[in-house]
Amino acid sequence: xxxxxxxxxxxxxxxxxxxxxxxxxxxxxxxxxxxxxxxxxxxxxxxxxxxxxxxxxxxxxxxxxxxxxxxxxxxxxxxxxxxxxxxxxxxxxxxxxxxxxxxxxxxxxxxxxxxxxxxxxxxxxxxxxxxxxxxxxxxxxxxxxxxxxxxxxxxxxxxxxxxxxxxxxxxxxxxxxxxxxxxxxxxxxxxxxxxxxxxxxxxxxxxxxxxxxxxxxxxxxxxxxxxxxxxxxxxxxxxxxxxxxxxxxxxxxxxxxxxxxxxxxxxxxxxxxxxxxxxxxxxxxxxxxxxxxxxxxxxxx
Numbered sequence: 243x244x245x246x247x248x249x250x251x252x253x254x255x256x257x258x259x260x261x262x263x264x265x266x267x268x269x270x271x272x273x274x275x276x277x278x279x280x281x282x283x284x285x286x287x288x289x290x291x292x293x294x295x296x297x298x299x300x301x302x303x304x305x306x307x308x309x310x311x312x313x314x315x316x317x318x319x320x321x322x323x324x325x326x327x328x329x330x331x332x333x334x335x336x337x338x339x340x341x342x343x344x345x346x347x348x349x350x351x352x353x354x355x356x357x358x359x360x361x362x363x364x365x366x367x368x369x370x371x372x373x374x375x376x377x378x379x380x381x382x383x384x385x386x387x388x389x390x391x392x393x394x395x396x397x398x399x400x401x402x403x404x405x406x407x408x409x410x411x412x413x414x415x416x417x418x419x420x421x422x423x424x425x426x427x428x429x430x431x432x433x434x435x436x437x438x439x440x441x442x443x444x445x446x447x448x449x450x451x452x453x454x455x456x457x458x459x460x461x462x463x464x465x466x467x468x469x470x471x472x473x474x475x476x477x478x479x480x481x482x483x484x485x486x487x488x489x490x491x492x493x494x495x496x497x498x499x500x501x502x503x504x505x506x507x508x509x510x511x512x513x514x515x516x517x518x519x520x521x522x523x524x525x526x527x528x529x530x531x532x533x534x535x536x537x538x539x540x541x542x543x
Contacts, residue, residue, distance in 0.1 A: 249273075250273055251274050251329050253276045253330040255279075257281070257319075259391075260364055260390060264336055269292075269314070270313045271421050276318050279319075280321055292314070296313055297310070323347070327351055332359065335347050344373055348361060348373050360414065364386055364387060367432060371403040374403045380406070381410065382410050384410055384411065385402075386414060387399035387434065390481075398423045400427050401428050433490060437490050437494075452508040461475065476527075477527060477534065480526050483520075484509060484512055484513050
């Protein structure tokens with residue numbers, strides 16, 4: 243199997259927030275990256291975002307103009323999974339957190355990628371073992387859970403499925419380190435480590451609001467000033483996406499069968515109302531004017 247030094251051809255499936263960030267960090271570290279999405283518009287937006295983020299780094303003198311140019315040159319795009327993975331050493335799936343969609347993508351990845359290729363998923367909660375089960379190479383399927391924003395956050399949760407080999411795990415740990423990230427190996431249980439701990443905390447913060455213990459700003463202030471969190475749990479939930487938070491909580495609830503993981507009714511109502519956080523312009527705060535203002539209506543409480 244190829245070693246890290248020879249693993250140079252990376253395909254990233256999905257050009258959204260996580261996908262373009264993953265493509266960015268691989269390309270900036272001299273990997274040849276194919277960014278794949280069924281939407282050409284999504285690919286165009288992803289390249290614009292990567293360029294904007296590189297410009298920000300350039301302005302802060304974190305990279306040179308040559309590094310910016312080289313990073314962009316290392317990225318190509320494609321709307322076909324078949325074409326994008328045919329030369330890949332590693333494929334990283336970063337599509338929407340939907341189990342049926344991921345299983346479908348992995349079937350295609352398995353069919354079209356070289357037999358040597360490692361197939362990774364950026365899932366934040368879905369079982370690696372379940373995903374691996376739809377492929378002919380479960381020993382080469384692994385989780386690479388990057389944190390958002392990918393170019394900034396250091397952690398990569400490296401999740402071993404039931405059949406993931408020691409050699410593949412070692413390679414992905416080394417690849418993650420080559421991106422100037424800090425990989426942490428964990429096993430495949432619902433929510434892994436990050437979200438198994440984070441999501442119940444966010445859910446409890448929402449319950450505190452739902453039950454009238456305190457307001458949005460008060461809850462966030464307590465956690466920031468009292469617990470040294472860089473942002474409050476309700477703002478963080480908006481940043482992650484309230485629909486994503488609910489999806490992860492449902493994975494935890496289904497996986498463990500424990501009612502403590504059930505999403506708070508307020509969270510469910512807000513998602514059903516289309517109030518999903520930053521991406522929709524409104525969640526626990528209002529972002530319509532580019533400002534963070536408290537916005538939860540009494541109709542939800």
